[in-house]
Amino acid sequence: MKQFLLLWGLLYFLSGAHATPTKVTIRVKAKDAKFIGTAIGGAAVVIRDNRTGALLASGITTGTSGDTKSILQTSYQRYQSITDDKTAGFVANIDIDAPTFVDIEVVAPVSRRGSAIKGSTQIWVIPGKDILGDGIILELPGLILDILNPTTHQIISSDSIKNNSLPVRISLTMLCGCPISKGGVWNANDFEVKAVLKKEGSPIGTFTLQKAVQTNIFEGNLPVKEKGNYQVVVYAFQSRSNNSGVDLLNFVIQ
Template sequence: MTAIAVLLVNGLMAAPTKVTVRVKAKDAKFIGTGIGGASVLIKNNLTGQLLANGITTGSSGDTKLILQSSLVRGQRLTDEKTAKYEAIIDINEPTLVDIEVIAPLSRRGAAIKGSTQVWLIPGKDILGEGIIIDLPGLILDILSPTSHQAIQLSSLKQDVLEFKISLTMLCGCAITKGGVWNSDEFEVKAILKKDGIETGTYSLKKLHENNLFSGELKIKETGSYELVIYAFNPKDGNAGVDKIGFVIQ
């Protein structure tokens, strides 16, 4: 065997290859331990074989650096504390892989799936900033009324039912009045249905506490109701939805 052939064979020997994956909320920060992290799956694109899987851990990152700084080419958004998952994959030839992520894991009702593809070369690590996958979305939770709650019509004052939600960025970052994620930029509305038929649309107002919004529903009849609430930011397209059913007796 010639020296060139030996080199080629050696070059194709299995080599541990490190891959860093990070998951970031669109127009926000990284998804890490504080919000349950992001699930990461790395698969061989050709065979579908699962090569690695894990969860991102670490902090959501530096707000000023990520969102309030003018970045130049090559400047990092992350440091060693920023949430990531680092896989070690043994491959013996250049391999196209699919990377799939789902986040945030602690709020599965709001979790979003994202994916990308990348070529891995044996022994050529992808470290530092790594591969960053952006996920759009918002975490919206209806706090009251509660799911399937039975409410007496006679208990309502002037046929008004107050309701409340919590709204955060997908990374768990707070939405506040005039803050980095300014509540004034979000359209937050409720759609009320009775026995499957829409009866009204209502706007919510921001409460003093971080993330909290409230509104009032006009209800005059007993029956089964469904409450659908959405939040939308036209500047970046982020949206979140939650829905519950409740009964007026």
């Protein structure tokens, strides 16, 4: 009888269970850099029930990229926080009535789709057990690289080419938008930046781009001697952190 009453009580409790609002904080951090927030367009966050695939929450991380000293220039101790109330994040409000195994997927930065990286993780969310503070931090590798000159499918007159040399200019930042400069926190000397040039699909060569005076800018020259269809692929590699970024485009000399 006692076992029956216990079982009945458990079933009664479960049948009367109600969904409990539960907060889950998601933050997205660039590898060897800071958090991805409002200034760079934020990170898209999607949370789903792993068992059913049902969408539980979605949104964009907002806020600042965080404090450089706390994130990158401090020796860490256990349970030490690297965020504050202004640091970029997304707080999901999930209504669940039982422990739920969820899939968390992020894509960032949202506004730079050509450089956006996807990341994911899984956790158990317990009703009423909010995940706050630093929350769940997903770290994404990568760099944002944009070719500024030449432009996409630019048609360039051969008469305008001086000394058979075409200037190439690119912008490079960390995935969070953090700046790259000589001697800075993200030192330009730590990045290898090269342009691979092809004409009509045939390789011409690989050429090193040097850091310009302006923050984030690298530049160099491409040997262009003949009319035709060209493609340039520019890559950047940060060997100390294994971050990389690529951009490519085609242009025409006529």
